[in-house]
Amino acid sequence: MAKIRLWIDHREMEVEEESTVLEAARRAGIDIPTLCYLKDLNAPAACRVCLVQVEGKPTMDASCVLPVSEGMRVRTNTPEVLAARKEMIELLLSDHPFECLTCERNLNCELQRLAKRYGIRDIFIEGSRNHFPIDDLSPSVVREPDKCIRCRRCLAICEYYQAVGIYRMVERSFNAIVGPAYNGSLMETPCIYCGQCITVCPTGALHEQDSTARVWEALRDPHLHVVVQTAPSIRSSIGEEFGYPVGTPVAGQMIAALRRLGFDRVFDDCFGADVTVMEEATELIERLERGGPFPQFTSCCPSWVRFCELFYPEYTKNLSEVKSPQQIFGALAKTYYAREAGIDPARIFVVSIMPCVSKKYELLRPEMSDSGYRDVDAELTTREFAQMLFQAGIDLRKLPEEEFDDPLGSASGAGIIFGSTGGVMEAALRTAYEWVTGEELKDVEFPQVRSDKYKDAEIEMGDLRLKVAVARGTGEARRLIEALKKGQKEYHFVEVMACPAGCVGGGGQPIYIETDDWNEQVAHRSRRSGGLYRLDRQAEHRRSHKNPAVIKLYRDFLGRPGSEKAHRLLHTGYLSRRLYSPEPLPKKEHKQKVPL
């Protein structure tokens, strides 16, 4: 590639022809602030805080979209440039509610940080302020358009990464806002509740529905027996909120913290994952015997399930009928555990801690009540869990390592890697391989299905060559299904997770604002997987069907995998869903949190 010579702040440099000034400056260690920019995903030059001055040009340019050119002389930090950027920030703030103290993103907000960095002490720009109704009708995602700075990152991730496209710039001029059609509720749209828009929103315009109040209430109620399950990925992501390096497994401290919060039993969702593997591998073998329908799609991810129901209803027969680990756990907690512990299931309150905002939606699906009760009562995201710990003054770093409770607390390494992309596939393969071939695996690891990129592989199982694929992001899933439709691809078993890097990159995970590079963002989330694979290598049992707690569950309660009882409690069905609500839903008036 041809090189371009230019000067940035009097420093001579050579960069690739296709670079932008922002990229060139960064490479030279010169920092330029950004807000709307997310490298390789979003560069609409909307926020204008990355302004620079090119010598000889009358106006300033947004460096995120300014191509380098031969002999160009750029200044990034003259008093004029800094004053212009400051004015841009003031312009954004002039139409932004001053609710920082009560905002979900307080101290983790890109706009707030920028205001601090530029020493904004007063807003000299006066004029109208926009006022939009808040949308908190969806069970998962809340939108506060008043806090939107029109960066369009949510639009980009929803359109390009997830191929769902519920956001656009709607209306015009001062009324323009990034939102769904009619600036209506997410409930009127085919939103899949993945919450990826939350993880890239620079402000608090998007966040999850709060469930902490409900959980505190349950913990306070002396009549309730409150049990908690923690998803595989939480143990390697909650540490970040307490200053551990990303990906540090802190399962022991996490369990200790949950006991100190007052949960009556601390269980492991990885146990639910192990049971999922038992049922899903059985289903795969049944499909292999019956001859289809193929591929079998995993169904652990509620956003992926909803995506399939909405956009590809003809493929819902391919979704595994087995419930997700969260729902399997809930159904077993209120039946098996209730019986073992001699507790009335009506008194059991099941909390799950998940890396996910979609799980809030999943637990409310009407059919998720096979125990005779709502199988899971409330879900907390990793962020909400951290919030509760902060509130209670519990510091993970000061806690001893403790163990999960029985009987829903022991998991195999296979259950633990569910939190990473390819993990569900690998866990299912470990069991399916041994069941199909009758041989023991010498090496239980399947590096063929571990990757950050789309991956397919053929696994030899005796005479059978099992064709498998792993996709993450529903955009990738959409491309995969289109290829299946055209007959370009053929698989037996496909894992789909809606979030980048799988659940470790979920919409409920800690929000990382230290990068404006999408690939670096995904890499950060992938590092959380490292902790899970480490735990797998250290695990006593690494295959779900060898987990003694799982063996006991089937011996004492379910019978065999795929039994009538297992079907009744652990299996489910799917619907075809309408994309758009024909009538608008009533909007709630936004209560000003802080009267101005």
Added chain:
Amino acid sequence: MAVKTDPEQKQEQRLERALRKYKGKPGVLIAALQEAQEIFGYLPRKVLIRVANKLTIPLSEVYSVVSFYSFFSTVPTARHRLEVCLGTACYVQGAETLLRDLQDLCGTGPGKSAAESPFSITTTRCVGACGAAPIVKIGEELHGEMTAEKLPRLLEELEKQ
């Protein structure tokens, strides 16, 4: 469910035929919306949803286009659709005052139409007849050099039609 009246059914059939023509082709959204608006007189929610589903375009995109161009209306337009040009030339010739006078006379505002009023008023940007500014466009007809004094007479004549 409400029983569909004949004209409504006919409109829907026409839309169906129109959308069949555009389906699967790139860059047809605006043309499809123009045709839909011609059929229904405006673009109600159900029509936008139909367009989105038929053309497999997100509804957000359809609405984004409809809410951007003032030509499109999401509310019923009255029998007579008056468009006041607010382009630069018309503006300096007093179009804004004219718009207010017109709204006062009809009791409506831009984008809104009182159900009982035979007039709807929208604004538009430059219709390309700046020499005759200010312009009020009625249907396909341009009325130039418009003044507050000429307005009552104009409305009277329209009402007679």
